[in-house]
Amino acid sequence: MTPAHAYAGPSNAASWFTRATDWLDARGKGAWIATMVLGFIFFWPVGLAILAYVIWSKRMFSGESCARSARSMAPTRFRGSGNVAFDSYKADMLRRLEDEQEAFETFLQRLREAKDKAEFDQFMEDRQKRTDAETGDDKDAA
Template sequence: MTTAPAYAGRTTGAILSRIESWLDARGKGAWIAAMILGFVLFWPVGLAFLAYMIWSKRMFSGRNSMTQFNTRRMTPTRFRSSGNQAFDAYKTDMLRRLEDEQEAFETFMQRLREAKDKAEFDQFMEERAKTSRSDGAAEA
């Protein structure tokens, strides 16, 4: 009596899907190791791994991103008490002032963009009016 392998009867897509989920569970390092192993064994396999990692955006984003790590690690310290009431009051006041300044700056930038857009539009309309006046004078 012979025993069939565990993957017998499965489609190639199911096998590839299972490999993909296995690599995803182990993180970006597993993807990179599989790619390197693919290059060592047979370079088109490694190239296929690289292309798939870039195409699926596994190479440039993911759970292991340092920015996500730093964000998750640093965010709770903003709200945690230091134990010193004077410092906590100062920190709360400073954070509120910084948020107010940021909001005022964003409002200023919005007004500046609107003024620039209006100036560009007015210049366009003025040039258009000059063009239509010169066309009207040329026809007469």
């Protein structure tokens, strides 16, 4: 009998593919991009196939790599430095920056709403002038 590993059937191909994608995922988006570029350089259909797979699997846009890096960055943001005064200052500064960001986003929203209202008012005014002009032309003709 032949050993099970001697048969290169679909399960071995699938495990190779899974190992390759896991290896690239562990190295992040840069590894996927580098692999895709090399695929385009050496044989363009391979690069195109990698691009299609990356888009189809949402590896570039899922934020999985970003989430992994955010998890690795999260402890430094919330972990204390050991200096109570600095930690207090840092917490206060982060709170103030978040408040400023929220105030700025609120300001931008009000600005967009005001611009939209001004554009709508201008549209209605132009429409009224056009209607009055058409009505005036009809009265002159009669």
